[in-house]
Amino acid sequence: MKNPSPRARLRRAALLAGTLLLAPTPALAQGAAVAPLAADAEAAADAGDAIVVTARNRDENINDVPIPISVLGGEAVASQRVFTLADLTQRAPGLTATTPNARRTGVSLRGIGKTSGNDNMEAAVGVIVDDVFLDHVGMTYQDFTDLAQVEVLRGPQGTLLGKNTSLGVIKYSSKAPSFTPEGSLELEGGLSVPSFKARASYSDALVDDVLAWRGSFSYDSQRGDIINVNPSFNNRFHERNRWAGRFQLLLKASDNLSFRLNVDGAETNENSNTKPFMIDPTTLADGSPRTGLSYTSRLARAYFGGYTPIIGSWTTIDMDQALPLITRNYGASLVTTWDAGPFEVKSISAIRKFHFDANNDSEQTRFAINRGGTLVDSEQLSEELRLSGKLGRTLDYQAGAYFFGIDTKTTSRTLYGADAGAFYATDAQYAALAANQLLLQNSLKNVRSTTFQNPVSTSQALFGQVNWSPVDRFTLTTGLRYTWEQKRSVTSKSASYADGTALVATGNSAADAIRASQLGASFTNVTGIPIHAGSVAWLVNPSFKVTPDLLLYASASGGGKSGAVAFDNTGLPRNVLPENTTDFELGFKAQLLDRKVNFSANLFYTKVRNYQATTSIADATSSTGYSSVLGNIPGIRAKGVEWEGSFTPAEGVNLNFAGTYNDALYTDWSTATCPRSYTAAVCNNTGRQIVGAPKWTLIFGFDVEREISGSGLTLHVFGNDTYRTAHNLEQLLSPYGWQKAYHITDAGIGVITKVGQVRTEFSIVAKNLFNTFYTTSVNDFSNNAPVGYDGIGPRRYVGALVRAKF
Template identity: 65%
Template sequence: MLSIDNKPSRGRGVALLCAGLFLSTASAAYAQAPAAEAEAAVDAAEAIVVTARNRAEDINDVPIPISVVSGETIAQQRVFTIADLTQRAPGLTATTPNARRTGVSLRGIGRTSGNDNMEAAVGVIVDDVFLGHVGMTYQDFTDLQQVEILRGPQGTLLGKNTSLGVLKYTSKLPSFTPEGVIELEGGLSTPSFKARGSYTNALVDDVLAFRVSFFVDKQRGDIRNVNPRGGYWHERDRWGGRAQLLFKPSDNFSLRLNLDSAETNENSNTKPFMVDPATLNDGSARTTTYSTRLARSYFGGYTPIIGSWRTIDMDQAEPLITRNRGVSVIATWDTGPFELKSISAYRTFHFDAKNDSEQTRFAIARGGTLVDTEQLSQEFRIAGSLTPSIEYQAGLYFFRIETDTTSRNLYGADAGAFYATNAQYNTLNTPTGRELLRASLANIFAFSNQNPISDSQAAFAQFDWKVTDRASITAGIRYTREQKKSNITRTSFRADGAPLVSTGNATADAIRSAQLGTDFATITGERIDDDSISWLINPNYKLTDDVLLYASASGGGKSGAVAFENNGTRRNVKPEKTTDFELGVKGQFGPLTLNLNAYYTKVRDYQNVTSEPDPSSSTGYSSRLGNIPGVKARGVEFDAALQLLDGLSLTLGGAYNKATYSDWSTATCPRSYPATVAICNNTGRQVVGAPRWTIITGFNYVGELSNSGWSVHAFANNSYRSRHNLEQLLSDYGWQKGYNLTDVGFGIIRDHGGAKTELSVVAKNVFDTRYTTSINDFSNTAPIGYDGIGARRYVGALLRTQF
C-alpha cells in the first residue's frame, strides 16, 4: 500500500544506496530537501521516495506500478515476513510453509515450490543484492527503511529473474548521529516472546559509522501434537542480526560493509490432513487409500487425525532448521561527471527438514530435504548524463549459485505394513509373515542427490530522455549469458551400515522395490549454455506537476533448467519468456495519492512444478518440473492513500486479475479422476494460486493529546482474497474460499526529551480466520494436505522505545 507517515516531514530526498548515488551526508537516512521544494509539497502528505530505478525519486515521478510499505508501518504493524507483506500489497501472494517450499507470485504468476532446479520469476533484492534461492527470503526482515513492491518486468535494471516483478528491501543505514530503538513484545493470546533492537553511531566523526540490529521471535505453535511426544507445531522460533559499517573519508567516496545472519529452528514442517476421499469423481471406489492402509489389523484399530486444524499426531518429525547468512561490500565513487558503484556479495543458505511423512504415531517413514546453497555476485554500475536531457545507467553483472540438495527417506519397522499393496499385505499378514513385512523396509535409508550450478554474466543499459519539460522516454536493454549444469545420484542402503540384501521372500522384496525404485550412479545432466535479452520502452508524460501518465512495453524471462525424470533420464526445462504491457496514471490529487494501472502479461513456456502419473511410485504420481505452454494475466490494480485530516490517513488498494492458462490442453488430470482419463484441458482456467479479486483497506491515526507530550496511535488493515484454487493440477479439492485477514492495533506514545516510548496492543488475524495458501492433492499414501496453513489469531503487547 502507499504509505503516508503521520509525522512532520524529514525531507523529500532519500540518500540510499542506488546506482551512482550514495550518502551525500551519512548523518541520516533522509536528506533535507530545498525549502522551495518542501513548500511545493502537499501539506497533508509526505513525499514517498523510492529507489525502484536505482536512484532516489518521488514515487509519483516513477512510471512503474509500485506499492511501498514504510519502515514506520513495518515496525508499528509488525510486517516482518513476506506473508505479512501480502496483506499490504495488491497482487502479491505467497505461500510459506517452510523455506524450501516458499513461493512468491505477482499477478498470480511466478510461484515456485519445492524444486531446487527452479528459479523464481519474482526477484527479491535486499540492499542491492539479489537472493538467488527463494529460501533466502524465509526470515524476519527488521530494521528496514522501506519495502518496495514493483509489478511487471524489471529485468533491464534490476536483473536476473525479475521478469514478473521485484520485492526490494532497503535497510536503515548507519548514521553519524546516535539513535536507537528497542522493542519487547509478549503474547496475550498465545505464549510468545519477541524482541528487536538497533543502534547506530559514529566511530570516527564524519568518517566511520556503524549500525547493529537484532531480532528474536518465539511463539508457541497453533497445532497441538497429541502424540505422547507432545509439543506444539506451526510455531515460530527464529533469531538473527545485522551489522553495518559505513566508511566515508570524503564527500565523493563511501564504502559500506554489511553482514547479516538469520536462523530458524522451529516445529513448522507439517501439513494437516483434511480429506481422504473414498471415491473418485465418477463414483468408483478407491481400492487403496491412506485410511484403508491404517485400518489394517497390523495397526490395531488406529484412527488417524483427518480434518483437524488444531491437532496432529506425529512422533518422527524434528524441528526444521534454516540458516541465511551473507556479507556485502558496496563502494560508491562520485567523480563529478559520473558516479561508479560496485556491489560485491556472498550468501549462504542451509535447510534441513526431517518430516514425519505419514503423520502417525507409527514408525513408517521420516523424509525431508537437506539443502546447502552458496551464491557469489558482483555488480558494477555507472550513472551520469550524456546530455542535459539524457541520463543513463549501465553496468555489468556476474552471478554464480551452487546448490547441493539431497532428498532423504528413512523407513521404519512399520513401513512395510503401510506401503504394501492389499494383495501383498494379505499374503504376509501372518505371525511369521509380519516379520517379513517389517524386514522389507525397516531401517533402510534412501536418498537422491542433485547438484545444480548456474553461472550468469550480463551487461545492461537504461536511458532516460527528457523530450520536453513534461514528456520523457525510458528505454533499456539487458543481455544475459548463462551456463548451467547438474548431476543426480540415487542410492539406498541400510542405515545401520549392514549390506542391503534380499529378505529371501519375493513378496517382501517386491514391497521394497516398489518403494525404493531403482538406484543409479551419478548421471550428468544436459548442460545449458544460452543467452537472453530483456528490453523496455517506457514513455511517460506529466499531465500536471502532480499527475503522471505512463505506458510501457517490455520483455524478459528466465533461462531453462537442467532436470531429470525420477529414473534419472535427462529432461531439460525450456526457457520462460515474458512479454508485458502497462498503462497507468499516478499522482497527487489534493489530499489523495493515487496509483492506477492496467496490464497485459503473456508468458510462454511457463516453468512450473506439476504432477504426472508414475506407476513406479507408491503414490501413483510423481512431481516434476516442466513447462506449461502459455499463461496470460490481464487486469487492473490500484493503490490509494487519502489524508482526511491531520494525523489520519485512509489506504485502499485492490486488484482484478484474470490470470488464466492460455494454453494447457495436455494437463495431467487431478487424482480424483479415474486412470482412464489421463489428460485434462485446463486452457482458460484461472492460474493456480491466483485470486481473481484482492482488496486491501486500512487506516492509520496518530494524534497528540492537548500538547501534553502524549499521543495516541491506532491502525487497522484488512485484506480480502476471493475464492481460488491452490492445488497444482486444479483439483476440485483444491479450492480455498474467499477470506479476510484483519490486523488492528492501538497504543499510547510518550515524547520525552527527543525520545519516544510507545505501549501498544497489536492483534494479527483478529477474527481468527482459518485459511491455507497451499493444498496438496491426495495420493495412494496420503490424504489431501493443507501445506500452507496461515497463522491463527495472535494478540501481543508491545513496548517500543526510540532514543
Template identity: 30%
Template sequence: MALALIAPAAWAQVPEAARAPAAEDAELQLETVTVNARRRAESAQSVPVSLSTLDGAELERQGVYQVQNLPLLLPGLNASYANGRQLSLAVRGIGNNPANEGLEGSVGIYLDNVYLGRPGMAVLDLVDLERVELLRGPQGTLFGKNTTAGVLNLSTRAPDFSPDNSVELSAGERGYYQGKAVISGPLSDTVAARIAVVGTHDDGWLKNDNDNRRLNSVTREGVRGQLLIRPDSDFSLRLIADYQHENGSQGTTMLYGVGPSPAGYYNLLHAAQLAGATGIRIDPDRYHVNIDGPQKMKVEQGGLSAEANWELGGGYRLTSITAWRSWEFGSHNDIDGTNADIFRDSQFRVKDSQISQEVRLASPIGDTMDYVVGAYYFHQDITSSNWLTYGSGADTVALPELYQTLFPGSNVLNGITSATHGKMKTDSFALFGQADWHLTERLDLTTGVRATYERKVARSRRDAPLNAAPLFVPLLLVGRNSQVGAWRSDDITVQDVSPSGLLGLSYELAPDVLAFANLSYGEKSGGVNINGVGAAPTMGEDSLKVDPERARSLEVGFKSLLWDKRLRVNASLFYARVQDYQATGMRAGPSSLVVYQVLTNVGEVESKGVEWEIEARPTRRLTLSFNGMYNDASYRSFDNAPCPAERNNPVAPASCDLGGKQVQGAPLWTANVGGSYRWPWADHVEQYVSANYAWRSEAPGSLDNSRYNRLPAYGVLNLATGWQYSRGSDVWELSLWARNALDKRYYYTGSNTVSAYTVSAAAPRTVGVTLRYNFM
C-alpha cells in the same frame, strides 16, 4: 489511453480552493516516498512503472516482520509458504511454485541491492527496514538478475552520523516474544556504524493430538552489523554483515482433503487405517494434527556485502556491489499425516553458497537523455539431499491391492531408507542498460535492454536402498527397484542466452499527474530437477530438465497526487502472457503410490486485470488507504498437467489438460483497506489507533487444480493502539495489538501426494503488547 484520461478529469473536479497551496498546514500532505527503482533516488510518483512501497516504520506499527505476511499490505503479491525452504512469491499470479532447488523464483528478491539466490533466504525477521518496494512485471534492464514476474526489493536502514538507538520488547499469546535492539551513530568524522539484533519465539499454533506437542513453532535469532565509510563527499562505502539462526517445527502440514485413489489401490484412508492409523483428522480449521513422526526444521544463513559509490565529475555515479551469501536448511517431517508408521521420516538438507558482483554507471539527469548501464556476475553452488524412511505400513499404502493379496508380508518398501542427492553449479553473466529520453518537457521515452548468458551443470543420483529385505519374487524386486533402485546421472548441462527488453512512454498530463505505458519482455533460464531422480530412470536424463520461461507484459496506468497532495490515486491495467511457465508437481511412480516431484513447462499462462492504490489524508491526524487487484490468471494451454484425484478411475489418463483453469495460488480478487488516527492524549503524550483488513478470494492450492484442495477466501484484520511519550530526544512507546484479530483460520499454500491434499496453516489470532524506547 482511456485509463490515462481518468486522472486529469478527476483532478479538474477538485475545487480551485482545495487545490490552492496550504503552506500553513503542510502536515496535511502525504509524505513523499523516495525509491531507487530506477537505480537513482527519485519520488515514487515520478517513476512510470507499476510500483508499491511500504515504509519500515509502518511495518513496525502493523507488526509485519516476515516476508510471507507482506501480501496483507501489498497489492498483487502472493506468498506460498510452509517453511524456510518452501517459500515462493508470485506477482499478478505468476511465480507461485513449491520449492525446488533446480529453479529460481519468477519474482526476484533483493536485500540491500543483493539478489537472493534462494527465496528461503528472505525468511528472516524483517527488522530495522527502511523501505520495501514491489515492482510488477518483467525486470532485468536495471536489476542484476533477470526475472519474469517482478522484484521485491528490501532495504535496511543505513548507518548515519546522527545517533539513532532503540530497544523493543514484545510479548503475546502462545509464548510469543520478540526482542529487538538497534544502536547506530558515528565512530569518527568519516565512519558511522549500525548494529541490529533480534530474537523471536512462538510455541506454535498446531496441536498434535498424538503427544500434545505444539507444532509450527519458531525460535529465531539474528544480527546485522554495518559500517558506512565516507571520507569525503565523492566516495562512500557501505559494509554489511549478517547472520541468522532458526530452530523450530515450521513446515507442519494438515490433511485438507482426500480423493479417490487410482484404480487397483486401496482408498488412502482405508489403507492408512490398515497400517494402524487412528483418529485421522480432515478438519484443518481446528488447527489439530495427529502424527507420530518428527517435525523439526533448522536454518543457518549469513552474508557479507560491500557497496561502493563514487561521485565522478559531471554528475556521473559509479556503483560497485560485491556480495557473498550462505544458506543451510535441514528438516525432518512426518509426511503421511497420520499416527501410523507409514512414512517414518522425510529428511531434507540443502546447502547453498553464492557470490555476486554488480557494477553500474549512472549518468546525470540531462535535458535530453539520462541512462544507467551495468554488468552483473552471479555464481551459485547448491546441493540438495533427501532421505525418506519407509515405515512398517508403507506397503499397505504404496503398493497395488493385487500385490498385497498375492504376496502378503513381502516387505517391498517396509522399513527401507532411500536417499537421493543432487547438486548444481550456476554461472550467470549479464550486460544491461536503460535510458530515459526526454522528448518534450512532458513526454519521456524509456528504452532498456539486457543480455544474459547462463550455464548450469547438475548431477542427480539415488543410492541403493538401506535395510531392504530380500525379495525372491522377480516381479516384486523389479517393482522395488523402479521406486527406490540405485541410479546416477552424468553431468546435465543447461545453457541459455536470454534477452530482456523494455519500451515505455510517460506523459505528464498535469502537475502531479503522470500517465504511462510499458511493454516489457523477460526470460528466466531453464533448470534441472535436483530434488530427486523423478522419472529419469525410465525416461532418461532429459526428463530432469525444464525449458526457459518467457514473459511478455503490457501495462497502462497513471499516478496522481490530488487535493493539494492529500490524495494519492494510482491505477494500472495489465496483460501478461508467459510461455513455458515453469512449474513443479507431484507424480506417482509406476505400480506405486510413491510420488516424486517433477519439473514441467506449462504451455502458456495468461494474466490480465487491474490494480489500484488509493491513499488519503482527510485531516492531519487521519490517514486512509485502499489498494487491491482484480487478476484473471489462467492456463491458456497445459495439456501435460498432473490429473486431480477426482479423475482417478479405471480409465484415468496419464496426464490431463488444464487449459482455461485458474493458476495455482492466484486469487481472482485481493483487497486491502487500512487507516490510522493519532491525537494528543496528554502533555508530551500522543495516542494512535490503526487497523488493516486484507481479503483474498479463493484459489487452487495445488498444480492439478483439484476440488479437494481449493483454498477458501479469507480476510485478516490487524488492530493496534499505542501511546507515545516524548521528552526531548527520548521517545517511549507502549502499544497493544491484535494480529488476525478475528481469528480467521487460513492457509498459505496447499500441496498433494497423489490423492491426499495438505495445507500449510497461517498463525491464528495473536494478542500482545510492545514496549519501545528510542533515544539518541
C-alpha cells in the same frame, strides 16, 4: 614528515581498498548483486511527504516513477509488524506468497511466478535485500527488521534489477548507518498465546563524518498452534523460534568516495513443517467409488490395532518422528560508490550462504512409517559494476556489467521405520506376510533412500537504460540487457540401511517386492544436459507529466528466465525450456485535493510462454501413481487493473486502500495431467484460472495518531484488512484445491509518549484478529496420503508491545 591524522589514514586505506575492489578478480568474476546504497526514506514515507524510492537504482519521488510500485515505510513496518513475506502480501495488491518452509517458499505477482520445492528452479519474482539479489527462494525465509522501507515493483524489471525479475521485484532496504546516535528497542509478549519477541538497533559514528556503524538484532519465539496429541511425543507444531542480526559499517573516505559493509545472519529452529490432512475421498469427481488402496484403508489394517488417523482438523496432529526444521541464512556485501562528478561508479560485491534441513513425519501418524525431508546447502557469489551519469541536458543513463554464480547441493532423504512395510504393502503382500510381522517389518525397517542433485549456474550480463527528455514534461525510458548463462547438474540415487551398510535381501518375495516398490532403481552420477544460452530483456517506457500532480505512463517490456537442467524420478535428463514474458502497462499517478489524496492505477497485460512450473504427471513406477516434476506450461496470461491510494484528511490521520482485478488464465494447457479425482489421464485446462491467482484482492487500512488533550499522550490506532476471492491452490486444479474467499485483519491500539529525545509507545497488537482459517497451498490426495493443507496461515495472535526510539 608529519604523521597523518586518523581520518587521513582511514581515507588512504579506503582508497587502497577501493582500488583493489574495482579491479577484476577470479573470485568476484563469478557473480553480482543488485541495487545501490539505499537512501533512508523512512521519515518521508511515514510522514506523508514525498516518498523516495530506489526502484530504478537512484533516489526518485515515487510520483515521478512510471512503474506500478507499492511502498511501505520503516515505521509502518515496525508498528504494524510486517516482518515476513507473508505479512507483506497483506499490504501490496497482486502479491501472494506460500511460506510453509524455506525450501517451499513461493512468491507470485498477479498470480504468476510462484515456485515451490524444486532447487533447479529459479524465481521469476526477484527479491533484493540491501542491494543483493537472492537467487534461492529459501533465502527469503526470515524476518526482515530495522528497515527503511520495502518496495514492491510490478511488471518486468530485468533491464536494471538483475536476472529472473521478469514479473516484478520485492526490494528491501535496511536503515543505513548514521553519524548521529539513534536507536530503538522493542519488547513484545503474547496475550493470546505464550510468546516473546524482541528487536533492537543502534547506530552512531566511530569517527565523526568518516566512519559510522549500525547493528540490529531480532528474536521471535511463539508457541505452536497445532497440538500433537501423541502422548509419547507431546509437543506443538506451527511454532516460531528464530533470530536474526545485521551489522553495517559506512566509511566516507572522502566527499566523493564511500564504502558500505553489510554482514547479516538469520536462523530458524522450529517445529513448523506440518501439513494437516483434511479429507481422504471415498469417491471420484464423477461420483464413482474410489478404487485401490488409500491412506485410510492402509491404516485400517489389523497391524495398526484399530488406529484412527486425524483427518479434518486444523488444530491437532498425531506424530512421533518429526524433527525441528532448521534454516540458516548468512551473507555479506560491500558497496563502493565513487562520485566522479560527471558520472558515478558503483561496485556491489556479495556472498550468501543458505542451509536447510528438514526431517518430517511424512505420514503424520504415531507409527514409525516414514521420516523424510531434504537437506540443502547453497552458496552464491555476485558482483555488479555500474556506471551512471548525464549526457547533456536531455539524457541520463545507467550501464553496467553483472556477474553471478550459485552452487546448490540438495539431498532428498527418506528413512523407513518398523511399521513402513505394513503401510506400503499391497493387499496381496500384506496378506502373505500378516502372519509373520517380523518379516513384514524387515521389508523396510531402517532402510534409507537418498537422491542427490547438484545444480550449478553462472551468468554474465551487460545492461543499459537511458532516460531521454527532449521537453521538460516528457521522458522516454528505454533499456536493454543481454545475459549469458551456463548451467549444469548431476544426480545420484542410492539406498542402504540407516547405518550406511548395503541392503541385504529378506529372502521373501513379498517382502522384497514391498521394498522394491518404494526404493525404485538406483543410479550414480548421471550428468544432465548442460545449458549454454543467451537471453534479452528490453523496455520501452514513455511518461508524460501533464501537471506537477499528474503523471501518465505506458510501457512495453520483455524478459524471462533461463531453462533448467533437470531429471525425472528415474534419473533420466528432463530439461526445462526457458520462460519468456511480454508485458504491457498503462497507468497514471495523481495527487488531488491539495495533495491530501494520492491515487494511482494501471492496466496490465502479461503474457508468458513456456511457463515453468512444478507439476505432477501420471507415473506407474511411483508408489503414489504420480511424480512431481519441473516442466513447462505452453501459455498463460494475466490482464486486469491495479489501484492504490491514500487520503490524509487531517494531520496524523491516514487512510489507505488498494486492490486488483486479475483475470489470469491458462491460454494453452490442453495436455495437462488430470488431478487424481478424475478418471481421465489428460485434462484440458485452457481457459481456467491460474493456480493461486485470486480474481479480486482488496486492501483497506488506516493509521491514526491524535494527541489526547491535556494528557501529553498521543493515541495511536491502526488496522488493515485484506480480502481475497476464492481461488484454487492445487497444482493440477483439483476439486479439493479450492480456498474459499477470506479476510485477514490486523489491528492495534496504543499510546505514545515522548520524554526528551525518547519516543515510547505502549500498545496492544493483533494479527489475524478474527482468527480466519485459511491455507496458501494444497496437496491433492494420493494412495498414500489425504488432501493436505501445506501452507496454513497463522492463527489469531494478540500481544502487548512496548517500542522505544531514541
